[in-house]
Amino acid sequence: MMIGVVVVSHSKRAAEGIVEVAAEMGGDTPVEAAGGDGQSGIGTVPDDIEAALAAADDGDGVVVLVDLGSAVMNTEVVIETGDTEAVIADGPVLEGAVNAAVAATSPTATLESVREQAEAARAVDKL
Amino acid sequence: MSEAGLAVVTAVENVAERLETERTRLTELDSAIGDADHGGNMARGWAAAAETVGELDDPDPATVVQTTGKTLLSEVGGASGPLYGGSLVFAAAELDGGVDRESVVGFAETYLEKVQGRGDAEVGDQTMVDALVPAVHTFTKSIETDDLPPGEALAKAVDAARRGVAFTVPLRASKGRASYLGWRSVGHQDPGATSTLFILETLAETAQTLDIDVPDTADATSPTIPEAEDTNG
Numbered sequence: 001m002m003i004g005v006v007v008v009s010h011s012k013r014a015a016e017g018i019v020e021v022a023a024e025m026g027g028d029t030p031v032e033a034a035g036g037d038g039q040s041g042i043g044t045v046p047d048d049i050e051a052a053l054a055a056a057d058d059g060d061g062v063v064v065l066v067d068l069g070s071a072v073m074n075t076e077v078v079i080e081t082g083d084t085e086a087v088i089a090d091g092p093v094l095e096g097a098v099n100a101a102v103a104a105t106s107p108t109a110t111l112e113s114v115r116e117q118a119e120a121a122r123a124v125d126k127l
Numbered sequence: 128m129s130e131a132g133l134a135v136v137t138a139v140e141n142v143a144e145r146l147e148t149e150r151t152r153l154t155e156l157d158s159a160i161g162d163a164d165h166g167g168n169m170a171r172g173w174a175a176a177a178e179t180v181g182e183l184d185d186p187d188p189a190t191v192v193q194t195t196g197k198t199l200l201s202e203v204g205g206a207s208g209p210l211y212g213g214s215l216v217f218a219a220a221e222l223d224g225g226v227d228r229e230s231v232v233g234f235a236e237t238y239l240e241k242v243q244g245r246g247d248a249e250v251g252d253q254t255m256v257d258a259l260v261p262a263v264h265t266f267t268k269s270i271e272t273d274d275l276p277p278g279e280a281l282a283k284a285v286d287a288a289r290r291g292v293a294f295t296v297p298l299r300a301s302k303g304r305a306s307y308l309g310w311r312s313v314g315h316q317d318p319g320a321t322s323t324l325f326i327l328e329t330l331a332e333t334a335q336t337l338d339i340d341v342p343d344t345a346d347a348t349s350p351t352i353p354e355a356e357d358t359n360g
Contacts, residue, residue, distance in 0.1 A: 043204040069304065073209035073245050077200065081216065 003104040003114045004030040004056030006086070007097050008049055008075050009067045012036030018065075018094045026101025032056040035071075044071045046078050053084040061085035061111040063104075063118055065097045087111055089118035096121040131226045131339075135191040136180050138333045143177035145329045146170045146322065153325075156318040160305040164205060165318040172203030172212070188226050192234075193219035206246070206303065207319065210255065214241035227344050231277050232267050235284075239263040246302055253300035253312060255319035261287035262327055277341040281331045288324045295320045 005022060009015035015035030023031045034052035037043030056062045064079075064086055066072045072088070079086045089096050096118040103109055103117035146153075146169045154166030176198040180191050196215030200208050218241060221233035239259055243249075248256040265287035269280035293316075300312035303319070 037204050041204075046200050046208070070204075070206040070209060073206055073213070074200075076245065077209045077213035077216075081213075 001060045002029060002058045003060050003100075003109050003111055004032070004053075004058055004062040005097060005100045005104060005114075006032050006034060006049070006052045006056050006062050006064045007093060008044060008052070008064060008071045009033075009035040009093065010042045010044060010069075010071060012040075014067070018097050021094060022097040022101040025098050027105045029101045029104040030056045030058055031097070031101050044074045046074045049075055049078045050082050050084075053078065053082065053086050057084045057086075061087070063100045063111065063114045064088045065091065065093045065100065065118060067093050085111070087115050089115045091119045091121045092124075095124050129185065129187055131188045132183075132186045132191055134333070134337050134339050135188045136183070136186070137337065138330055139173070139180050139191065139195050140177045141333050142326050142329045143170075143173040145325055146173045149322070149325050153318050153322055156316055156321055160300065160308055160312050160315045161318060162205075162304060165207065165322065168203045168205055168207055169211075169322050172199045172208070175199075175202040187222075189219045189222040192222060207322075210242055210245055210319070213245060214238050217241045227342050228270055228277060229344075231341060232270055235263045235266050248302040251298060252302040253295045253298040253305060253317050253320075254302050255317065255323045257295045257298070257317065258288040258291035258320035258323040258327075261291045262323075278331075278334045278339065281327070281334055285324070285327050285331045288320075288327050292316060292320045292324045 007015045007018045012035040015033035019031050019033040032052040032055045034048045035044065038045045038048065053062050062084055064075055066075050066088055075088055089100060099121045100114050100118035103114045150166040150170040153169060154163050157163050157165035176195040179198045180194050183190065183194060192215055196212045196219060199212030203212060218234050218238040221237050222230050224230060242259060243256055246254060248254040250257055250260050262284040266280050266284040269275040269283045270277060295317035297313060299310055300306045300308065305312040
C-alpha cells in the first residue's frame with residue numbers, strides 16, 4: 001500500500017506535465033492529474049478531481065497539490081463530500097508534487113509525512 | 128409533489144430565468160475586474176439546475192436544494208461552482224426535517240458559513256460575502272428577534288444585500304481573481320455580490336408570488352420515526 005499523489009491545475013496540460021516530472025522522481029508512487037474545464041478550456045471540474053483521487057488511492061489516502069482559486073475550492077468540496085481520504089498540501093504545485101511523490105516511496109510514509117514533505121517545498125531556494 | 132418541494136423547484140426555475148436575463152450585465156461587471164465568464168457560467172449552471180430539479184419525482188425541499196448544488200458544482204466553472212454549489216449541498220441538510228422558521232435560519236447561516244470558509248473572505252474583501260453577510264444577519268434577526276414572517280425577513284435581507292453590493296464599489300479586492308488587480312479593482316461593483324443579490328431578489332419575489340406559508344414547526348413534513356422495538360429480549 002502507498003500514499004497517492006494528485007495534481008490539480010486549471011490547465012490539463014500543466015497538470016499532466018507536472019505529473020510527468022513528479023512520476024519520474026517518484027518511482028512506484030501513484031501520481032494522477034486533474035485539470036481543465038472538460039471542454040479543452042481553462043478550469044477545474046469536481047468530477048475529474050474525484051476520479052483522479054480514486055485512481056491514485058491505493059488504500060492509504062492521497063496528498064493533493066493544487067494551483068489557484070477554484071482548484072483549491074473544488075478540491076476541498078470533493079474531499080469533504082467524497083469517499084477518498086485525502087489532504088491538500090499547501091505548497092508550490094510542481095516542487096510540492098515532486099517532494100510528495102518521493103516522500104511517498106518511503107516504507108514508513110504516512111498521509112501526514114507526505115504532506116509535510118510537499119509543504120517543505122515552500123522553503124526551497126533555487127539560487 | 129409536496130407543496131414546499133414544488134415551491135423550491137419554482138424558485139430555482141425563476142433564478143435560472145433571472146440569471147439568463149442578467150447574463151450580459153454580470154459579464155460586463157466581470158470583464159472589468161475578472162475573466163468575463165461570470166454571466167455565462169451562472170446562466171448555464173442555473174439553467175442546468177432548473178432542468179435537473181424539474182425532472183425530480185415528488186422531491187422534498189432538501190433534495191431540490193441538494194440537487195441544485197450538485198448540478199452547479201459540475202456545471203458552473205470557476206470559483207462560483209464550489210462557492211454557490213458546494214455551499215448549497217451542505218446547507219441543504221438543514222432542510223432535512225422540512226421547512227420551518229428554525230430550519231430556514233439554519234439554512235441561511237450554514238450557507239454563509241460555507242461560503243466564507245471556502246473563500247476565506249471577510250466583509251470588505253470585495254466579494255459575494257459583502258452582500259451575503261448583511262443579508263443573512265438581517266434575515267436571522269428579522270425572524271429570531273423581530274418575529275417577522277420569513278417572507279418579510281427575506282425582503283429585508285434583500286435590502287441589506289443591496290446595500291452590501293453598493294458597498295463593494297469603493298473597495299479594493301483582496302480575495303479572488305480581482306485581487307491581482309490591486310488598486311485597479313477600486314470603483315468596480317463585485318460580480319459575485321451582484322449575482323448573490325439577483326438570486327436573493329428572485330427568491331423574495333418567488334416567496335411573495337407563491338405566498339408561501341412557512342410554519343413555525345415542520346411537523347407536517349417531518350419524517351415520522353417509529354419507536355425502536357426492543358430486540359434484546
